[in-house]
Amino acid sequence: MNFYLIDQYLSTVLVDLRQSATNKAFIATIPDGDYEVVHPFQIRDKNERMGIDTRNYFLKAAEHYQHVTIVIRSNAIGRIKLVLERNNFIFLNQTSFRKLDSTGERGFSNRVENCYYQGTVAGDSSSFVALSSCNGLRGIIAFSNGSTYGVWPLDVGDRGRRHPHILYKTGWSKDAKCGTSLAPIEHIIRRRVSCSFVYMSLHRQRHRRDISKQTKYVELAVIGDHEYVKQHGYSEDDSLAYMLEAVNIADFMFSRDLNVRLSVVYSEVWLDVQRVDLFEDIERTLSGVVDYSTGHIYNIGKFHVAYPWSLLITRPSV
Known part of the structure; x- marks a missing residue:
């Protein structure tokens, strides 16, 4: 499917795809024929169909529903129902979200919403779904047969029932x-x-205590470096959102396979300069991350364990 066909398709909802540089830039990264436009919708009480906004306005607008069901109709994979649950471990009430720039260090202006969900495709218990819903649906859908798709909201319209998204195949590039x-x-x-x-x-003769059923908790300090922000051209809010989406995916994989939960207890985004040197040999980079974390992060006192993990998110080529 090319840009012209997508443009014609979206014209039915008074949308011109070419007006959005964001849409064009994202679609340009996907091979022709590996994506299609879909219109997900949400099913709530009594099978009522509604838009994709998961905020519970009966309580407070920044609070998202704990349980969500999303339906996607696709030519490639048919009609699928995503049965999702909000990830309440992804960050804590006291988690500190910081941004660093030329003026210093301060917190984010907007409240960080927990719109991060995990679940499965109905009828496929071995499937894997992890996505966010703060600004449309964005994440991954992996089936037990090995096929994996990404979902991405187009930068058009509102968050109503007819909001268009791109459903695309994913894989190692x-x-x-x-x-x-x-x-x-x-x-x-x-x-x-x-x-x-x-x-x-x-060691097959040894009898070891089975700890696989005991849930382990890992507290994370997550850093989005300047190379990551600069290469993708993210705003400060988008930079943080993508970082949390990555943790949400990793947490689901760790919790399913290892019974380990990940929680972000501290996060910072570098908006102005790089504070850790990057090398092809990751060990040299990690050494710099350890030095930075030890000197700047671990003395903040936000952690509930003695040795939290640090996660540096940087540009893909590193």
């Missing part, structure tokens, strides 16, 4: 590598799997 060795990721995985089998064979 290049060979994944382990930054500490610069070797292809499949070699790293193969080596670790082999080591795991050796370990299990040497």
Whole structure:
């Protein structure tokens, strides 16, 4: 599907796709034929159809519903129903969201809403859905057969029932590598799997306490560096939103596979300059992150554990 066909399709809702540079820039990253325009809608009480806004206006506008059901009709995957639950672990009431620029350090002006959801596709219990709904639906939908799609709101119209989104295929755009060795990721995985089998064979007679059913909690300090902000041209609010979306996806994967929950207890975005040097060898970069975190973050006193994790989000090429 090309830009002209999309433009003709959206004209039915009085939308000209070419008027939005944001839409054009995003669609340009997707190969032709790997996406389509869809109009998701929400089902609430008594199967009532409504728009995609998940805010509960009966309580307070900044509060999003705990349980949400989204329906998407698609030519590629048919009619799917997303059964979602709000991720109440993603950040805490006392989480500090900071932005750093040439004028200093301060908090975000707008209140950070918890619009981050996790769940499955109805009828596919092994599927995986993680998305946000603050400004349209944005996230991933992964099926048990291995196919994965992304959903992205077009920058048009309101958040009503006919708000158009892009549904697109996702996948690795290049060979994944382990930054500490610069070797292809499949070699790293193969080596670790082999080591795991050796370990299990040497210790198969031992009886260990099963801790897999015990939920573990990891508190995160998340940093969005200046390279990340600059490369994508994000506003300060968008920068934070994408960072939380990444944590939401990671939390769902960790919680399903390892019974580990991730919570952001501190976050900062660098709007002016880079504060950690970036290297091809990730170990050198990590050393700088540790030094920065130790000197700037861990003395803030926002953490409930002695050694929280730091997560640096930077440009993809690092």
